Amino acid sequence: MKQKEKVTIYDISKKLNISAATVSRALNQNPKISEKTRKLVAETALEMNYKQNRLAQALKSGRTNNVGIIVPYINRSFFSSVIRGIEEELTPHGYHVIICQSHEEVKNEIEQLNALLNTQIDGIFMSVSKTTKNTDHIKKALTENTPLVFFDRKIEVPGVSAVVLDDFKAGFMATEHLIKEGCKKIAHLSGDINLEIYKNRYEGYRDALKKYKLEYNPLHVIQTNSTIESGQQAVEQLWECDEKPDAIFSAGDYAALGAIQELKSRHIKIPEEVCVVGFSNEPFTKYMELPITSMDQTPQLMGKIAAQVFLEQVKGNQAVSIEKKVVLSPELFVRSSSARGVLKEIST
Amino acid sequence: MKQKEKVTIYDISKKLNISAATVSRALNQNPKISEKTRKLVAETALEMNYKQNRLAQALKSGRTNNVGIIVPYINRSFFSSVIRGIEEELTPHGYHVIICQSHEEVKNEIEQLNALLNTQIDGIFMSVSKTTKNTDHIKKALTENTPLVFFDRKIEVPGVSAVVLDDFKAGFMATEHLIKEGCKKIAHLSGDINLEIYKNRYEGYRDALKKYKLEYNPLHVIQTNSTIESGQQAVEQLWECDEKPDAIFSAGDYAALGAIQELKSRHIKIPEEVCVVGFSNEPFTKYMELPITSMDQTPQLMGKIAAQVFLEQVKGNQAVSIEKKVVLSPELFVRSSSARGVLKEIST
DNA sequence: TGTCAATATGTAATGGGTTACATCATCTTT
DNA sequence: AAAGATGATGTAACCCATTACATATTGACA
Numbered sequence A, B: 001m002k003q004k005e006k007v008t009i010y011d012i013s014k015k016l017n018i019s020a021a022t023v024s025r026a027l028n029q030n031p032k033i034s035e036k037t038r039k040l041v042a043e044t045a046l047e048m049n050y051k052q053n054r055l056a057q058a059l060k061s062g063r064t065n066n067v068g069i070i071v072p073y074i075n076r077s078f079f080s081s082v083i084r085g086i087e088e089e090l091t092p093h094g095y096h097v098i099i100c101q102s103h104e105e106v107k108n109e110i111e112q113l114n115a116l117l118n119t120q121i122d123g124i125f126m127s128v129s130k131t132t133k134n135t136d137h138i139k140k141a142l143t144e145n146t147p148l149v150f151f152d153r154k155i156e157v158p159g160v161s162a163v164v165l166d167d168f169k170a171g172f173m174a175t176e177h178l179i180k181e182g183c184k185k186i187a188h189l190s191g192d193i194n195l196e197i198y199k200n201r202y203e204g205y206r207d208a209l210k211k212y213k214l215e216y217n218p219l220h221v222i223q224t225n226s227t228i229e230s231g232q233q234a235v236e237q238l239w240e241c242d243e244k245p246d247a248i249f250s251a252g253d254y255a256a257l258g259a260i261q262e263l264k265s266r267h268i269k270i271p272e273e274v275c276v277v278g279f280s281n282e283p284f285t286k287y288m289e290l291p292i293t294s295m296d297q298t299p300q301l302m303g304k305i306a307a308q309v310f311l312e313q314v315k316g317n318q319a320v321s322i323e324k325k326v327v328l329s330p331e332l333f334v335r336s337s338s339a340r341g342v343l344k345e346i347s348t
Numbered sequence C: 001t002g003t004c005a006a007t008a009t010g011t012a013a014t015g016g017g018t019t020a021c022a023t024c025a026t027c028t029t030t
Numbered sequence D: 001a002a003a004g005a006t007g008a009t010g011t012a013a014c015c016c017a018t019t020a021c022a023t024a025t026t027g028a029c030a
Helices: A009-016 A020-027 A035-047 A054-061 A077-093 A106-118 A136-143 A167-180 A196-211 A228-238 A253-265 A283-287 A299-315 B009-016 B020-027 B035-048 B054-061 B077-093 B106-118 B136-143 B167-180 B196-211 B228-238 B253-265 B283-287 B299-315
Strands: A066-071 A096-101 A123-126 A148-151 A161-165 A186-190 A221-223 A247-250 A275-279 A293-296 A325-328 A331-334 B066-071 B096-101 B123-126 B148-151 B161-165 B186-190 B221-223 B247-250 B275-279 B293-296 B325-328 B331-334
Touching: A009 A020, A009 A035, A020 A035, A054 B054, A066 A077, A066 A106, A077 A096, A077 A299, A096 A106, A096 B096, A106 A123, A106 A136, A123 A299, A136 A148, A148 A299, A161 A167, A161 A196, A161 A299, A167 A186, A167 A196, A167 A247, A167 A275, A167 A293, A167 A331, A186 A196, A186 A228, A186 A253, A221 A228, A228 A247, A228 A253, A247 A253, A253 A275, A253 A283, A283 B283, A299 A325, B009 B020, B009 B035, B020 B035, B066 B077, B066 B106, B077 B096, B077 B299, B096 B106, B106 B123, B106 B136, B123 B299, B136 B148, B148 B299, B161 B167, B161 B196, B161 B299, B167 B186, B167 B196, B167 B247, B167 B275, B167 B293, B167 B331, B186 B196, B186 B228, B186 B253, B221 B228, B228 B247, B228 B253, B247 B253, B253 B275, B253 B283, B299 B325
Parallel strands: A066 A096, A066 A123, A123 A148, A148 A161, A161 A325, A186 A221, A186 A247, A247 A275, A275 A293, B066 B096, B066 B123, B123 B148, B148 B161, B161 B325, B186 B221, B186 B247, B247 B275, B275 B293
Antiparallel strands: A293 A331, B293 B331
């Protein structure tokens, strides 16, 4: 590679026989600079193809205009939509977004977090991995005074803002919907209970059963790892019970899909014999031959709000770090996998 | 926010009564530093919780250890897999990855590209948007001597390396597969012919028809925009022809899915009456009730190789910018949507 | 005409780390 | 013991933009 011959403000200042400070000020629209000089500098900069060195600027100002996002995976529709939301909100403010994947491993999460802090990021958005139990790395990040915002999957750390879904309500709504479809023995495919979101969905499920006076059968709750395979296995396990369920509320769409595949291979009719509800409203739920009812988490909105929370923290330049919690409402998209009546694809 | 009280090498040097240069050298494992000093500095740095300021380092060295990736969307399985491949290859070399989306708009592509160059990125990976016709912005990037590597969707710019799929071969293979299944009237759902990849797939299709002496019917080639809807519309249009196709080779999985949905709604049997082949091997193709035959582009490998090409360019610090073209072989995953015989889910 | 205010610009320090070159102490070698 | 080699460390310039403070210029007013 050839050396980059970068044009600096010094090159401009030499050419115009003025000081670099004046050039800098002129380029930054400092009102102390005369209109004439400002124009001259602007023209010369353009002519010489001057590009501001953001590194130098960042070093001086302490702000890089970069934010980091740590997610388990970028190719889950939910996460890429949140990212999109954050991006849309922050781009107009001049921020850039660095995306990191933890692949559900704390080890990676810690590495990525440290690397981001090292790169002098202005803020971090994060959805913790399934394997994150200890909060030391996050507390360490806080001591560096970098604003941190959790979204969706949070973990209790004092002083950290979070934008999450009302997963309890979502669990309740999904279960209630199944009850209203006439289901009495509703199984639940849970995710990793270590994560608050799955715990809350489970508790919403329990609460709905309680409210409608349905019996809770612990054998009907199976922990999955949100994959198709674990959904299949869950059905295998459920159908070994004496009492077979007549509905499945899965805390994830992939497990719901696996469950449906297994039910079909057992020639069990959906929704007539068993209703299925998934979670996340992944695009495929809509495309399936048998579209799957699913809970939408309004991910793009979640991203936007997380970004707004961040912007507030940055703007409010106080010595107090604000801890803000935002809870979003879920939205159920009822589709064929659980609609026994006439209604199809109706959002409540 | 509180001020960050950063520990610098000067703080360490003061504490130890040595010069900052010595500290810097000690931390960088410079062999001129005595073992004793090196150890002392390392311990003190740890103790004082010293973090290297990568901005300062980047400013000095001219290298940020960040690379940018510009893709149309991150939530297409293909792109997120390429990103994963790039990441895996570059992370061990200390690079970080900044991901940008063009959303298929040149306007965004140009903005993202400029923003990346401004941030003093060490290299750029890019898959051009559908709407990219003009190469000015890319040539401009080249004048800054930032290594640029195209992957998948390239555009002809002298001096730019590219890692692509053999789309011609892929088009040929898909068509040949359909012919071998006994199909005679094969329709093609093309993507935007403006993009080389779709042009090549189309030409591979033409070539296969020619080789097997099948008639080419221009009415059987429909341009889609890679969405479900456009796949549905394409089938509507095709079934208005006098001669109905007995197979569809779609240059994208989403259009293939739309086509299948439309065929089903017309009670046309797949694969008995019509065989369907998609492209990209999106995960959903496998999960469908009727799994879809699809062409795999080995995206993760593509990412890895693109990263290797980049590393070579950076390492070979010569004044010549190497232009390297790598062409990968596609892999067909045959599934029910086109398997009339016994075979299901066989990769060739 | 001298003084003050207002405007425009320059000087120099700063941010934090790297590194060419200089210096000094110690050890070899003859 | 002088001269040269080797190793360890210090000095200061540099990367580039920003900005507090200093200075210079001009015009207004008493």
